[in-house]
Amino acid sequence: MLVGFVPNAPIQAIDLPGNAIYNIVPSTVDGNFDGVYCDTNGFIYTSSYVGGVVRRYENTFTEDPIVVSTGHSGPSGLWYNAQGYTLAVPNFYSDRLDLVSFWGKPELRDYGFSDDVSGNGNGWVEAGETIKMTVEYENTHAATVTDLNITLTCDKVEISMIQGTANFASIPPGGTVNNVAVPFEFSVPEGFEEMMLTFSLNMTWNSDYGPKANTIPIYKSTGRVPIMLVDASGDNSVSEYYTGVGKTVSVLYDMRMNFQCTGKT
Numbered sequence: 001m002l003v004g005f006v007p008n009a010p011i012q013a014i015d016l017p018g019n020a021i022y023n024i025v026p027s028t029v030d031g032n033f034d035g036v037y038c039d040t041n042g043f044i045y046t047s048s049y050v051g052g053v054v055r056r057y058e059n060t061f062t063e064d065p066i067v068v069s070t071g072h073s074g075p076s077g078l079w080y081n082a083q084g085y086t087l088a089v090p091n092f093y094s095d096r097l098d099l100v101s102f103w104g105k106p107e108l109r110d111y112g113f114s115d116d117v118s119g120n121g122n123g124w125v126e127a128g129e130t131i132k133m134t135v136e137y138e139n140t141h142a143a144t145v146t147d148l149n150i151t152l153t154c155d156k157v158e159i160s161m162i163q164g165t166a167n168f169a170s171i172p173p174g175g176t177v178n179n180v181a182v183p184f185e186f187s188v189p190e191g192f193e194e195m196m197l198t199f200s201l202n203m204t205w206n207s208d209y210g211p212k213a214n215t216i217p218i219y220k221s222t223g224r225v226p227i228m229l230v231d232a233s234g235d236n237s238v239s240e241y242y243t244g245v246g247k248t249v250s251v252l253y254d255m256r257m258n259f260q261c262t263g264k265t
Helices: none
Strands: 011-015 020-025 033-038 044-048 053-057 066-069 079-081 086-091 096-101 107-118 130-138 145-154 160-163 165-171 176-178 184-187 196-207 210-221
Touching: 033 079, 066 096, 107 210, 130 145, 130 165, 145 160, 145 184, 165 176
Parallel strands: none
Antiparallel strands: 011 020, 033 044, 044 053, 053 066, 079 086, 086 096, 107 130, 130 176, 130 184, 145 165, 145 196, 160 184, 196 210
16 A cells, blocks of 8 residues: 655555556545554554644545544654554654554543542541542544443452442543443441552443453552651651651552652661
């Protein structure tokens, strides 16, 4: 398959035995192509200097192409990672490599935990409480996502799931969905140890890329988590960094635990 760097360039194919060249798409809306690639689903991608866009064609070329990625600066030769469903788009003018995911995955935009109904309302997950969890997903894909099914699990068997599933029939491009009406719900037994829990949002869905699955980890502490503070400045002014050996502080680190300790310990 060939594309050319001229305005409204055709998309062409070569008959290798006979070396004949055929116009698959005689004239395109943009042209000035510098890249073409076919993914594992049979979709054809072209990168054009006109508007800095990547378009996707059906392999039958009977439908109009759709713009699947914009904002590139001289998008050049394309490369596709089949394992990660990712298209690599080099940018000639900005010396930058853009990685664009093409598998129709809904993006988790927000989540939250609440103990307002069956707890003390302080916002913490604590022993003896029943917790509700809400999630919000956005479809950033160019086509509708259907049959989004989410199952919530926890790495500790003591955590009992009361409502562990959420189902959404469809999400249009740019649309969002949430489970506020029927949130996830789980209970923490009395006397449960204060620790970090790992929840998993196990997702399955369908899109024009076919059925897919993915798991997103969510970290949440129960109660108050003991932490060790570090004298990063190295000036031994330890009174600024701790209030007692083994002190339990009322600070939750429940997002990703992405922190870095430097200096003296």
